[in-house]
Amino acid sequence: MKDTTNFRCQCGGALRHAHLVNFDFSGFAGIQVTLADTPGFECRKCGGKTIDGGLIKLFLALVGLEIVRQPERLNAEKARYLRKQLGLTQQQLADRMGIDRVTVTNWETGKEISPQHDFILRAFADNDLNGGLRRILKPAWVAKSMTTSSAALTSVRKEPPTSRSELHPLVVESVLNKLRSPGKSRVGF
């Protein structure tokens, strides 16, 4: 991989390619996410770090996929994340689900989501992510991921939501391994 880039930091320093360890993705996602090891950029002068826009889109989709797969019921921040990923206001989501907006507001302010609504919201998100990831990744890999994701949707979740907001890095890791394979690292800026 070429070390230097044509791009500059606001401080005037040149950006170089770098592997970022434990990169805090929370600011982009609006939910607590740490990327264990990701390709990115580091400023030679100030040491600031950032990642490519294509990867930001990919990781946002993967975080949504991971939320859909998690066994416990959605908590407030995860329900909100899936709604925002769908690009819907609370009212628009309520209309799509045939429920009142207040119900959506309640989920996002800490009231427990019902198992049925949990299922429907995940199904909407899963369908949306399916299309989104197909635009980013190779169809065969997406098909495999989506089979797993759909399997996770087959049961209504009875467990109450948890406050756990740290997302499991396994999905992110598997994609990064794909990207690190020779000839597949086409996501660089």
Place this chain on the structure above:
Amino acid sequence: MPGPGTTEEALKWIQESVEAGRFRTAIHFDQRLQERKFDMFDVFKAIASPTGIEPYAKGICAHGGTGWRVFGLDVDGERRLAVGVEAFLDKHKRRVLCCTVIDLEKES
């Protein structure tokens, strides 16, 4: 590395680049998002469905392109924001650097 010269051209340039993933965020852009309680979904929404765009130089053009402020609403449709970007050409490809995000509710 010149950038677009008119608002119409700039908006098309910015929207196509962000849609295709040909963009990068400035260092600390994510911190600005957190401070102002936005996330990338709000940025994407504002750029995809803008309410306005205006030239915005303010020293953001590190790549010889042109600077713009894209105005829009967050995903919830409740808060107005502006995204400061540099649109520039790199190796014949149109690219965008997202420099900052501004909370217009607090600014006004």
